[in-house]
Each structure stands twice: as structure tokens, then as C-alpha cells.
Amino acid sequence: MIAARVRSYWLPLLNCKQDSDVSNGNSGIKKWIRIEFILALLLLLLATIITNITPAKHALIENWPFSFRFSVIATWNQPNVAIQVWSGLAVLVLAAVILQLGRLRNWEIKRLIFIPAILFISGGAIALQALTIQAYPETYRRPPVPFDVISVAHGATLFAQHCVECHGLQGMGNGIKSRTLSTKLPDLLIEPHTVEHTPGDFYNWITNGMVNTDMPGYIDKLSDEDRWDLINYIHALSRGYQARILTPEIVPNKAYVKPPVFSYQGHDGSSGTLQEYRENKAVLMVVFSWPQSISRLEQLKQAYGRLKEQNVMLLAVPDKDLAVEDMKQLVAKELPFPIVTQGAAEIATSFALSRRTLSHPDIIGRGTTPDHMEFLIDRKGYLRARWIPSVDHSGWSDIDQLNLQINALNREKMNIPFPEDFVR
Numbered sequence: 001m002i003a004a005r006v007r008s009y010w011l012p013l014l015n016c017k018q019d020s021d022v023s024n025g026n027s028g029i030k031k032w033i034r035i036e037f038i039l040a041l042l043l044l045l046l047a048t049i050i051t052n053i054t055p056a057k058h059a060l061i062e063n064w065p066f067s068f069r070f071s072v073i074a075t076w077n078q079p080n081v082a083i084q085v086w087s088g089l090a091v092l093v094l095a096a097v098i099l100q101l102g103r104l105r106n107w108e109i110k111r112l113i114f115i116p117a118i119l120f121i122s123g124g125a126i127a128l129q130a131l132t133i134q135a136y137p138e139t140y141r142r143p144p145v146p147f148d149v150i151s152v153a154h155g156a157t158l159f160a161q162h163c164v165e166c167h168g169l170q171g172m173g174n175g176i177k178s179r180t181l182s183t184k185l186p187d188l189l190i191e192p193h194t195v196e197h198t199p200g201d202f203y204n205w206i207t208n209g210m211v212n213t214d215m216p217g218y219i220d221k222l223s224d225e226d227r228w229d230l231i232n233y234i235h236a237l238s239r240g241y242q243a244r245i246l247t248p249e250i251v252p253n254k255a256y257v258k259p260p261v262f263s264y265q266g267h268d269g270s271s272g273t274l275q276e277y278r279e280n281k282a283v284l285m286v287v288f289s290w291p292q293s294i295s296r297l298e299q300l301k302q303a304y305g306r307l308k309e310q311n312v313m314l315l316a317v318p319d320k321d322l323a324v325e326d327m328k329q330l331v332a333k334e335l336p337f338p339i340v341t342q343g344a345a346e347i348a349t350s351f352a353l354s355r356r357t358l359s360h361p362d363i364i365g366r367g368t369t370p371d372h373m374e375f376l377i378d379r380k381g382y383l384r385a386r387w388i389p390s391v392d393h394s395g396w397s398d399i400d401q402l403n404l405q406i407n408a409l410n411r412e413k414m415n416i417p418f419p420e421d422f423v424r
């Protein structure tokens with residue numbers, strides 16, 4: 001508005017013949033530029049203050065005081081929200097236009113303020129109302145349990161025990177009880193619920209249940225930690241579904257599938273965590289079954305020299321805890337890379353959630369678990385490529401193919417943050 005005023009009123013004065021007009025114009029422009037400068041400083045100050053208070057500063061909000069919050073992500077896909085927001089914004093623009101018009105026409109001050117103010121408030125209300133969703137005291141609570149395979153695997157067990165009768169074996173809302181319920185169940189696998197709601201929202205629902213629906217609360221049945229494990233599982237489920245676009249070939253510089261982290265112990269006495277390879281090594285995770293995967297493991301043994309040169313960490317993870325006898329046979333193969341002993345079952349369960357491919361969405365019934373899966377995790381900690389022999393056929397059975405992918409990962413210089421330790 002200042003710019004418009006300067007342009008339409010003060011600037012033309014500079015072209016006038018009379019000296020008094022020119023000096024008037026000069027001082028008018030000076031005045032407004034000073035005002036604008038002060039406003040800019042004020043904005044800077046305000047921005048500084050805002051970034052240093054909650055929620056921008058990542059402090060903990062233990063109890064959100066309102067029963068609502070605004071969210072574009074959670075509301076935008078609902079009917080009429082976009083129309084309502086744009087209409088609200090249009091009314092705001094109208095308020096500004098009328099204010100300017102009123103000034104040009106020299107409206108009396110009451111009218112000049114009153115009409116635009118009413119429009120301004122109603123425009124804001126229309127837009128914000130559409131973006132309003134329910135919030136709870138726990139809405140901004142941070143998960144105390146990290147997103148790791150132990151939590152996810154435990155969440156999977158709990159989900160199978162307590163939730164599948166309604167939510168279905170794969171969380172799609174098609175459990176045996178689902179038809180008898182008064183409200184429709186959400187699809188926790190395919191729809192983006194974990195993006196639209198905060199972990200704290202889920203915590204509230206699983207703890208207290210959802211009012212006026214059949215969703216029960218579990219405050220008495222499950223511990224606090226159990227409920228956070230379920231939340232981690234629900235996130236892993238939906239991230240696993242997103243991973244269906246992965247193939248044996250990486251897409252350069254595109255990283256967004258965030259796998260759960262883990263720590264492991266190998267049969268050779270080694271131990272470590274997935275996170276410790278961040279920034280320096282890509283990780284090839286081989287989830288295998290015994291003895292079906294034997295020939296592949298032997299092939300990897302042959303190829304290991306080259307893989308090592310490429311600075312890749314190979315971890316072999318049996319898909320279940322192996323019997324002592326089986327483990328002995330496996331160790332006798334003298335594989336040059338660690339076979340994970342502690343934590344293998346949890347890693348296999350959690351990574352099996354990322355088994356879906358575009359050609360095999362695997363959403364019917366219980367779903368299947370492939371005998372053998374291999375995953376490439378880049379140095380930033382993101383899941384980048386996946387080979388499932390039963391679905392992708394030849395793929396990385398050609399070691400050159402695998403090398404090509406690892407090379408591509410090694411060449412990348414992506415400046416992105418590591419995946420967060422907790423779900424958001």
C-alpha cells in the first residue's frame with residue numbers, strides 16, 4: 001500500500017513545474033520510505049521473536065491449550081476446503097482494495113476503517129475455519145520411543161493382538177468386525193493418515209478412544225510405551241507402503257523412504273547400529289531365509305572383495321532366529337560379512353513392511369513375506385533401492401547391476417538431513 005501510494009501520489013509530484021510541488025514530493029517520499037524501513041525492522045524483530053518461541057523453537061508442548069489447530073495438510077483434500085480458503089483470501093484482497101478505493105474517494109474515517117475491517121475479519125474467519133481441525137492436549141507431544149525396529153516389531157505384535165479384528169490384518173480397515181461398526185474405519189495402510197495427523201493425535205486416540213465411534217481407548221489395557229510402539233508401527237506400515245515405488249535401481253538424488261533404525265550383533269562378534277554408517281558407508285541389507293538363500297549368500301561371498309572396495313557395509317539378516325544347528329551350518333560357510341544374531345527377527349519383520357512393489361502391492365489378507373529381500377540404504381540413512389528375487393527377477397543376481405547402484409550412491413552429494421530419530 002505504501003508503494004502504491006508513493007507511486008500514484010508522490011512520484012508524479014517530482015515531475016511538476018513548480019518547485020514547491022517537487023520539494024513536497026521529495027519530503028513525502030522520504031517520509032514513506034522511513035516508515036517502510038521501520039516496518040521492515042519491526043517485521044524482522046517479529047520474525048526473530050516468533051522463531052524463538054514454541055512451536056517454532058522445537059520445545060516440548062506438553063499440553064496444547066486449545067481444542068483446535070490449523071493444518072493445511074490435514075484438511076486440504078477434504079471437500080470444499082480449497083474453495084473456502086480461496087474465497088476467504090479473495091475477501092481479504094477485497095478488503096484491501098476497498099480501503100484503497102475509500103482513500104482515493106476521501107471517505108470519512110469511520111467508514112474507511114469499518115467496512116474494510118469487517119471484510120478483513122470475515123475473510124480471515126472463512127479461510128481459517130476451513131483449515132481448522134480438532135486438537136487435543138497431547139497433539140504436540142513428542143514420542144518418547146525412537147523409531148527403531150524393536151518398537152516397530154513390538155507394535156506389530158500388539159496390533160495383531162488388539163487391533164486387527166476391526167482394522168484388518170494390514171490396517172486397511174477391513175477386519176472381521178469392521179462391517180458391524182457404526183463408523184467407517186480408516187485405511188491406515190494406503191491413505192496418508194500418518195502425514196495428516198501428529199503422533200500426539202494418534203496417542204490421544206489410542207489412549208482415550210475416539211468419542212462417538214467404536215474406536216476403544218487402551219489406557220487400561222496397554223502401557224504408555226506399548227501405545228507409542230503401536231504409533232511407530234502405524235508409521236512403519238504407511239512408510240512401507242510408500243516404499244512400493246522402490247526398484248532394484250536407485251533414482252539419483254531422490255531420497256525419502258525413512259527406514260526404522262536398529263542395533264545388531266553379528267555372529268563374528270561384531271556389533272553396531274545402522275546410524276553409525278551414516279555419512280561414510282552405504283549399507284546393503286540382505287534379509288535371507290535359511291537354507292533357501294544359500295546360493296545367493298555364496299555369490300555375495302565371492303563378490304565381497306569388490307563390494308568392500310566400494311565402501312559398502314553388508315549385513316546379512318536371517319528372517320527369523322535361527323536354530324543352533326542351522327547357525328552352525330551357516331557359520332561353516334565362512335561368510336566374510338556379519339550374520340546378524342541379536343535383533344534379526346525384529347529387523348526382518350520391520351523391513352518386510354517395505355516388501356510391496358508396484359506390480360505386487362500385496363494388500364490381500366495377511367500379505368506374504370518374500371523368502372529373500374535385499375535393501376540398499378544410502379549414506380544419509382534413506383532406503384534407496386530394493387531387490388526381491390521372487391518379484392523383480394534377475395536384478396542384483398547380476399553383481400554388476402548391484403555395483404552400478406552402489407557406485408551411483410557413492411557419487412551422490414546430497415545435502416539433506418538424516419531421517420529423524422522419532423516419528424513426526
Ligand code: HEC
Pocket residue numbers: 158159162163164165166167177181183184185186193197202205206210213214215216218230234
Ligand atoms: C472395535 C473396533 C476397533 C478396535 C478393536 C480398534 N479400533 Fe481403531 N478405530 C476404530 C474405528 C471405528 C475408527 C474410526 C473412528 C472414526 O473416525 O469414525 C478407528 C480409528 C482409529 C485410528 C484413527 C485413524 C485416523 O487417522 O483417523 C487409529 C490410529 C486407530 N483406530 C488405532 C487403533 C489401534 C492401534 C488399535 C489397537 C490397539 C485399534 N485402533 C483398535 C475401531 C477399532
